[in-house]
Amino acid sequence: MFDTVLVANRGEIAVRVIATLRRMGIRSVAVYSDADADARHVREADTAVRLGPAAARESYLSIERILDAARVSGAQAVHPGYGFLAENAAFARACADAGLVFVGPPPSAIDAMGDKIRAKRTVEAAGVPVVPGRSEPGLTDDDLVAAATEIGFPVLLKPSAGGGGKGMRLVTEAGQLADAIAGARREAASAFGDDTLLLERFVSNPRHIEIQVLADAHGEVVHLGERECSLQRRHQKIIEEAPSPFLDEETRQRLGAHAVRAARSVGYVGAGTVEFIAAGDDASGHQVYFMEMNTRLQVEHPVTELVTGLDLVELQLRVAAGERLPLSQEDVRLTGHAVEARIYAEDPARNFLPTGGTVLRLREPDGVRVDSGLVEGQRVSSDYDPMLAKYVAHGATRDEALRRLRDALSRAEILGVTTNIPFLRALLADEDVVAGRLDTGLVERRLDQLVRADLPDEVLVAAAMERALALEPSGPVVDPWDVPGGWRIGEPAWATWRIETADRPAVEVRVRGRAANAEVVVGDAGPEPARARWQDGDLLLTYRGRVRRFGCARDGDVTWLGEDGHTWALTETERLAAARHETAASGGPVTSPMPGTVLVVKVAAGDAVVAGQPLLIVEAMKMEHTITAPVDGVVSELHVRAGQSVGLGQPLAVVAPHEEA
CATH class of the missing domain: 3.30.700.30 (Glycoprotein, Type 4 Pilin)
Incomplete structure (x- = not known):
């Protein structure tokens, strides 16, 4: 086993990996950017090494700087967590070339599964069902239009590289296709450095089911049951649970076998997740298709740990050190039910726009598992992913786990940063969620009800x-x-x-x-x-x-x-100050709804615009947000250019109504 392991990540996942390293008696090395100099993962590691400025490409995404940190700290292995370089085959190869063990799968498996086109072809050849669509390499815009016409709407555009919903676009009619392709390519290039797209049939009322797999270097591959991840916003998960209320035992075993075959097809080693999409109205569970494989630890791995009693990070480390898996498929037992809620710095009432600020006061709940990277005084910025923490509840039954998680959220307090906690409580109390009637579109359909909340007089009086x-x-x-x-x-x-x-x-x-x-x-x-x-x-x-x-x-x-x-x-x-609200409908300054970077400017000063017309596109956390004209009028002022960083509430442009213009 290793003496020293460097954790090439930040936030709650770095804290979580460091906890297992400490329990195993392994020295932990944290890395940090200037924005994270006093972060919790830095405080809790045995030692820490500075990488560089706040910008991820100059710190957490810099392979050279991470390898230098491993060298100076005496690390023998690197745990990549998730995000950043976790699914980067070049990073895995660079670790090997530097004499370091990469705690993850071999680069060939990352390459095979990191490219969705290649992944679909590989697993299909292994007998795993895939979603109908077009996934040849190098599809042009015209090819995608022709494929959509052939398959029929609605269709889903997906980047071949990467995941997490970034760059994904649902297209319901032909007139939306050109803009959707352009936006998907732009966002995929920004997030993954690759704008290759594929196109799939959109599965109606889809449920997102994934299987956790573990494989060692000696040929043993097992699965640890499934996770239900259907509650999503913007194609990104917010609530996950294990096991799924959708699957019966026969379907569970069938999907587990598919996942094991998919892992074997690429010579997989380590912890990974095979993701499936299921038709939510298919009670028999037969319309289930391979979607992708994530070649890393998943954000939602704690729910699997709670129902299996296993520490997935410890198993990752043991497999990476060359040990055999300490269990067979017959040893895997699922006990009780676990549900996880992701705590984000975002405002659900404003279409989940990222927020920021300083954590002025922090009270995290007891009685549930808390994976968190937060400390009081911490600055939450737009430099990184907005996820702050995860609260995970376990119970003998699903109802008990849901009740415990709702109670934990009611006792949580993060002041200074707007979070999604009230929204999560409302979502977990929704009658369909409680009944297990889930699909990936539920949040979008119920959003107005889930974020609707009056401001009580008592709160104004308290202020x-x-x-x-x-x-x-x-x-x-x-x-x-x-x-x-x-x-x-x-x-x-x-x-x-x-x-x-x-x-x-x-x-x-x-x-x-x-x-x-x-x-x-x-x-x-x-x-x-x-x-x-x-x-x-x-x-x-x-x-x-x-x-x-x-x-x-x-x-x-x-x-x-x-x-x-x-x-x-x-x-x-x-x-x-109230005059701002009274005159908003008559035009005036258009401000940035969150801190970020201006990607595209679609208008010039003097242009005539109509209400709802896109003016600019601002990016935050690798997600795009379109800023539109508030009224019919003229762009009388334009204050920003493409590539410029902007702050929350910063004026971007001024739209003067026609009569004022």
Whole structure:
């Protein structure tokens, strides 16, 4: 077994791999960019080596710098985690050339399965069913159009290289095809350096089922059952579970056999995942097709670990060290049920746009498995993937696991960064999810209901009372002139704040009296009694006959409140700030909805545009976001160019309505 292993990754997966290395008595080496100098994975490793600047291509994607880090740290092996270089055959070869063991499959297997076209042909020859479509190398745009016409709509465009939903496009009619091909090629080239596309028939009501496989260098290959990964947004998974509520035992064994054949077909060694797509309305489970193989550890591997009792990272390391697998297929037993939720820095109410910020306060739940790379004070930027953590619950039954995970999410608190936690709670309570009626389109169909949430008056009152408490004088003797409401003869004066959130107009909240015994007015309502105080770092608010406990953190003019898994970022604004909302429909500045890079500028200053017309494309986390015109009008100003980095809320252009132009 190795003495020292370098983990060529960051965030929660690096922390997770380091934990197994520590348990096995193996010295761990972390690597980091300047953006991660104080990150949790750096703190928890035995030693750490700087790679370079924040940009991934100059740090985590630099093969030369990672190999240098391995050399100076004395590492004998490199664990790539997932993402970055995990499925890069050139990296695996470079490790071998440098005398390092790559904890993963041989480069030939990565090459074979990394190219979806070659992968489909390889497994089809091994007797594994594949989705009907066209997957010859080098398909031109005209070839793709002809294939779509032949197969019939809807069809799915997919990059031949890479995965994670990047570059994937669903096309439902011929008129969408040209733009879809151009966008898919552009995004695939950006994410994977290869714009080769293939085209497949779109399977109706699809379910995403995957099989975990393990193989050693001595010819033994086993599978560890399946994972259901049908709950997705933007073709990327957000909830995974094991086993699947869809499969019966016969189908489970059949898919497991297909997965083992697929792994054997490329001489696979290590941990890998064979992914299948199933027709969700096929109760017999016979319409199940090979989709791709991920030649690495999967994000969702914890659910398999919880139902099998195995440590997949330990098994990866043992296989990489030349040991035989310590189990046969007959030894594999699935016990209970496990469900995982991925915590992302994103805003589901804004079509899952990536967010950012500083983690001002962190409370991660107990009673479930938490794989996390978070620490308080950490800066979350757009430089890397927005996944922050994973919460994983295990129970004797699926219902029990779902209940435990919902409860864990209700106790989680990440203040300072907008996350998808409230959305995940709503999704896990959806009646179809609870019943196991899943497909990859469910989230898109239910999105409006899943993100719909009113802003309770209690939250506005809590924000105002937090400000009142911050301004109150302290000490045994209080000068009445120092009370923020302003002492005067007759009755206390009102202290007034205008408070807004990112997607709601400002509301006026008035407070008078001391926080321990105050009156508040929200908007046009009448005055009501309220009391607030601090207890163990939380804000306790008594209002309308109920006591509520809020986690609280301040960041400039923004008050972050957290309660029952929900978070709110409330901004104290000037009185005229609400005018932005009142005049938005009449045009004006078009701003960036997230930090990122301008990929394409589709208009020039002076161009006439119509409402909804694409103006620019901004990329964040290797995903594209189209910015459209808010009204019919003229582009009176254009502030950015292609390739320029932009921040959240940065003005990109100004669209003046026709009458103003």
